[in-house]
Amino acid sequence: MKALAWHGKHDVRMDTVDDPGIVNPRDAIIKVTSTAICGSDLHLYDGYIPTMKAGDVLGHEFMGEVVEVGAQSTLKKGQRVVVPFTIACGSCYHCGKHQYSACPNGLPADNQDIAQELYGHEMSGLFGYSHMTGGYAGGQAEYVRVPFSDVGPLVIPDGVEDDKVLFLSDILPTGWQAAEYAQIEPGDTVAVWGCGPVGLFAVQSAFLMGAERVIAIDHFPHRLELAKRFGAETINFEESATYDALMTMTGGIGPDAVIDAVGLEAHGLFVDNVIDQIKASTFLGTDRPHSIRQAIIACRKGGRVSMPAVYGGFVDKFPLGAFMEKGLTLKTGQTHVQHYMPALLNAIMEGKIDTEFLISHRMPLSEAPEGYRMFKDKQNEVTKIVLKPGLDRVAA
Amino acid sequence: MGDLANAQSDDAPLANSKRSEAAAEAAAQIPEGRGDTIVNAAVTINKPVAEVFGFFRDFANLPRFMENIERIDVIDPQRSHWVVKAPAGGSVEWDARVTEEEADRLIAWTSEDGAEVPNSGRVEFRDAGTRGTVVTATILYDPPGGVIGKVIAKMFQREPAIQARRDLRRFKQLLETGEIATPAMNAKQFEEMGL
């Protein structure tokens, strides 16, 4: 089959690789109909994530049709499913608490050592996201092997288009969890750093959870415009001083909750960010955490910090003093996707959440390398690219 | 109270001690302990203690999650014959004997005299209520030199504790999910990758 494979920094290619097949009894094979490129994929593309190997198939946001099932799978051939990016077993202690992204059972034992050394514990298995998370082939491919298919994939009713539900695989639950972690109370003002897909879904979710005001921060006018569409006020950090603006806009109090939806590749010529870039390129520090610093400094005393943004290693100058002295609370983590999927599917069906607004480009899978380039270089107008293997099949 | 200077003053497992004499003390706790290198690891398995103990007690099950063990032939309830993979398709073998056993609580074994790789171990099982069963393995062995040494180095990895930890993780996966996680894309890749 054809699949998008990583070969190094800024080098992804369409490769011909082995077809997947059933390995374990709970597996299913999915014929991919839609798959998206994620902000997290850019971290791989830019070479920030360790333990990648040439030839690794990328993609963790995908859906498709069930074409093969193992003896213990509960899926049926022909069903359409959205697959959560976290591989969780459904039967361990963590899954019992719905902490699906903490499930250790989807991560091959040998792949657990790296995270155990680095973080003190193993992580969950993820599709198409380095060997530290299992080395699973991802969904930017014609077919994917999906483990634990009896508990992960969500069956989509007939007649509901892919584009409406594809984002249940990651970014919609991630934006929702980010807002939930902000513990929003009625009347709250929530500030969101980053108007990428995660930030934009966090904006929608925050309003649904009762936020009175949401202030969205980015430097891309088009992305800020999208946030505005959902009722957010905006700050363009290239035109305005973010902290000063936030303080004035909140009457000197600061936002009640702050959400960092930027992550380890923060943009902008801020002094600390420039130092971070030099350090990252010389391997002295691994992450560029400007946005989380700024969020902590702006957050009101006793407020909440929610950090869906991904960080992989160590950061310098984390404002621990501000964090302590202001009595802040931080909640973060990979999303417990399985926990949120069913309710969010209902919210989409009831028209409470808009998902399709995000898609700026639809392309055949074969053009995925071009898709990566565009997503990296034209972030203003390219908000989300959905790859459709089906478009190839029609063309072929 | 005579030997306070040497005695362990905390509740940490002996195998995690920083004191150099600790290995010998831990070895003394394993009946007929053989070897001077000690490794321990623990895992919590979300299954009742009787099920976890029962599965482990049938030694023929061990190769299903212990990477380097090719097979274990159960001779009688006390004795078994272990075959461990070696490079170039060879193998290292030894007989082992159960030295201590308490149903649903613990099992200990030792290799018989003359084993190429003297080893012994003790695995404890503890009912952890709603969390299932805590399994704690303590293994003692004598790392030999030469070819056998290489086998053993591989068996216990560069850091011996890592292999024990990996095996216990697979044990957990097998009992909790009925399968062992693998990134293999298909049966052919799975063959190439091994457990």
Ligand SMILES: NC(=O)c1ccc[n+]([C@@H]2O[C@H](COP(=O)([O-])OP(=O)(O)OC[C@H]3O[C@@H](n4cnc5c(N)ncnc54)[C@H](O)[C@@H]3O)[C@@H](O)[C@H]2O)c1
């Ligand atoms: N927790 C999870 O499970 C999970 C899941 C998916 C994505 N993520 C992470 O969430 C983050 C966002 O994902 P995305 O897909 O929306 O990414 P994205 O790259 O599309 O969006 C990030 C946005 O942040 C903006 N930005 C950059 N620097 C900024 C700054 N200093 N201040 C304000 N805005 C700034 C960028 O202009 C961009 O619009 C990434 O780190 C991603 O890895 C986490």
Ligand SMILES: [Zn+2]
């Ligand atoms: Zn994603």
Ligand SMILES: [Zn+2]
């Ligand atoms: Zn689990």
